[in-house]
Amino acid sequence: MDNKNNEFATLSLFERISYGAGDFAQNLVFGTVGGFLLFYLSTVNGISAAAGATIFLVVRIVNVFWDPWVGAFVDKRNPKNGKYRPYILWFGLPLVIFAGLLFLPIPFQDNGLRVGYAFVSYLATALTYSFVNIPYGALSASLTRDNEQISLLTTTRMTMANTANLLVYTLFPLFVQMLSPNARQTDTGLFGLKLNLGDYGLHSASGAWFKVYGVYMVLGLAALLLTYFGVKERIVPTKEETDSVKYSDLAAELVRNKPLRILGAFFLVGFTFMFFGNTVWPFYMQYNIGHSEWMASIGLIGSIPGILLVFLWPIVRKWLGKKQFFYAFLAIFILGSFVLWIWGFSQFKNSPALGYLGRFLQQWGLTSATGYMWAMVPEVVSYGEYNSKKRVAGIINALMGLFFKLGLALGGIIPGYINAFFQFDGQAKTQSANALMGLQVSMIWIPIVLAVVAMIIMSRYPLSDKEVDEINLKLQDARNGEK
Numbered sequence: 001m002d003n004k005n006n007e008f009a010t011l012s013l014f015e016r017i018s019y020g021a022g023d024f025a026q027n028l029v030f031g032t033v034g035g036f037l038l039f040y041l042s043t044v045n046g047i048s049a050a051a052g053a054t055i056f057l058v059v060r061i062v063n064v065f066w067d068p069w070v071g072a073f074v075d076k077r078n079p080k081n082g083k084y085r086p087y088i089l090w091f092g093l094p095l096v097i098f099a100g101l102l103f104l105p106i107p108f109q110d111n112g113l114r115v116g117y118a119f120v121s122y123l124a125t126a127l128t129y130s131f132v133n134i135p136y137g138a139l140s141a142s143l144t145r146d147n148e149q150i151s152l153l154t155t156t157r158m159t160m161a162n163t164a165n166l167l168v169y170t171l172f173p174l175f176v177q178m179l180s181p182n183a184r185q186t187d188t189g190l191f192g193l194k195l196n197l198g199d200y201g202l203h204s205a206s207g208a209w210f211k212v213y214g215v216y217m218v219l220g221l222a223a224l225l226l227t228y229f230g231v232k233e234r235i236v237p238t239k240e241e242t243d244s245v246k247y248s249d250l251a252a253e254l255v256r257n258k259p260l261r262i263l264g265a266f267f268l269v270g271f272t273f274m275f276f277g278n279t280v281w282p283f284y285m286q287y288n289i290g291h292s293e294w295m296a297s298i299g300l301i302g303s304i305p306g307i308l309l310v311f312l313w314p315i316v317r318k319w320l321g322k323k324q325f326f327y328a329f330l331a332i333f334i335l336g337s338f339v340l341w342i343w344g345f346s347q348f349k350n351s352p353a354l355g356y357l358g359r360f361l362q363q364w365g366l367t368s369a370t371g372y373m374w375a376m377v378p379e380v381v382s383y384g385e386y387n388s389k390k391r392v393a394g395i396i397n398a399l400m401g402l403f404f405k406l407g408l409a410l411g412g413i414i415p416g417y418i419n420a421f422f423q424f425d426g427q428a429k430t431q432s433a434n435a436l437m438g439l440q441v442s443m444i445w446i447p448i449v450l451a452v453v454a455m456i457i458m459s460r461y462p463l464s465d466k467e468v469d470e471i472n473l474k475l476q477d478a479r480n481g482e483k
Contacts, residue, residue, distance in 0.1 A: 008146040018230020020160035025223035027164035035278040042426035043201040053416025060409030071398020083236045087135035092224035096217035098125040105206035137397035141378040142233040145472040154375035162306025170299030179208035189297030237391040267403035273450035275411020280443040301356045305364035333365025341444045379468040415442040
């Protein structure tokens with residue numbers, strides 16, 4: 001069968017890399033937003049922690065209504081050059097422009113104007129992001145039905161996503177510090193490497209943030225273009241299926257698709273504790289540990305599992321099974337979090353060894369659990385198609401994207417309010433014991449509790465690999481007119 005029309009197609013390495021480039025681009029955008037925007041707003045921009053958290057909250061409330069509408073909009077239309085790919089081309093450039101404006105140096109002295117600008121720029125970025133992220137997610141289900149190929153695609157895309165995370169969590173703060181004022185020669189923790197690093201928490205460092213993020217956005221646009229030109233859509237709804245899509249299918253799919261509800265809950269909880277850690281990490285390093293200059297070295301060690309150990313995912317999954325895969329890596333995440341807690345003790349915080357170990361374990365568990373769950377989205381799409389006779393990949397990915405973004409929002413919103421409750425002062429060089437405890441709660445204890453909740457949720461997931469294979473074979477037979 002011609003590979004273009006083969007619904008169980010073997011994906012070439014180039015096509016897997018091209019698709020993964022979309023994850024690379026989106027992690028440059030929202031990895032940086034999730035990891036550093038609240039820190040930037042609270043310190044560099046001088047907005048209170050409560051105001052920053054409220055901005056996150058309001059935008060995510062808008063997303064609750066916006067994302068499902070975008071998913072249905074995509075499913076109800078058939079653009080000329082593909083069902084999903086054109087949106088990546090049309091909205092890629094506006095996305096990186098709006099995202100870049102998030103870190104634009106603001107000359108406003110009035111606090112209300114600074115808050116207003118931050119809100120408008122973040123809202124524009126979030127709304128545009130939906131028109132890239134939702135079609136991109138739906139695109140993965142159109143490439144192949146083969147579970148082994150989907151597994152390989154997931155490992156490739158997550159390798160590229162975590163390569164972007166290396167640029168975000170390791171190199172981004174380092175580059176910003178190199179361009180920040182008051183630079184002095186500092187031991188970076190990168191195996192003896194010393195660089196002139198400035199204080200990136202000052203208002204005068206705003207230009208450094210904007211310059212570095214601007215370069216990242218150029219890289220992101222190039223990666224999105226690679227996705228557009230490098231992949232083929234093979235499994236798309238027929239015209240009849242497209243015409244039959246209704247906005248009411250959003251609610252109907254949630255009601256009739258149990259795997260969607262379970263996986264969606266796992267997405268919500270998983271990304272909540274993921275972004276808890278990402279949001280609080282620069283605060284924890286700056287204040288609880290007192291060594292922000294080690295951000296790059298510890299981030300580098302933490303990035304190793306997500307780039308160099310991803311190839312183990314299919315092996316571990318085959319060895320342990322689908323659910324046990326998640327249990328094992330969530331347990332590793334919890335262990336790493338405990339190590340980072342111990343690192344915060346006064347007698348240990350001046351030695352980076354515990355930071356290396358804790359961040360390695362934490363990120364290994366985190367990137368594996370929150371990365372591999374994307375491989376389960378295509379099977380949820382197939383299950384929905386089998387039961388409803390409609391392939392609404394856009395709607396399902398919009399719902400998954402909504403759970404993801406709610407997790408992202410909660411991971412950014414709640415730490416901000418916790419900071420406010422524990423009286424964190426973004427303009428102070430040192431923090432009170434109360435504020436430090438608040439950062440510890442957000443960085444260590446809440447993520448541990450949520451990781452346990454995620455295990456419980458995954459235990460309820462109903463689809464086995466055998467059932468998924470049977471469903472996909474029946475769907476292909478039905479499309480080919482076979483009984």
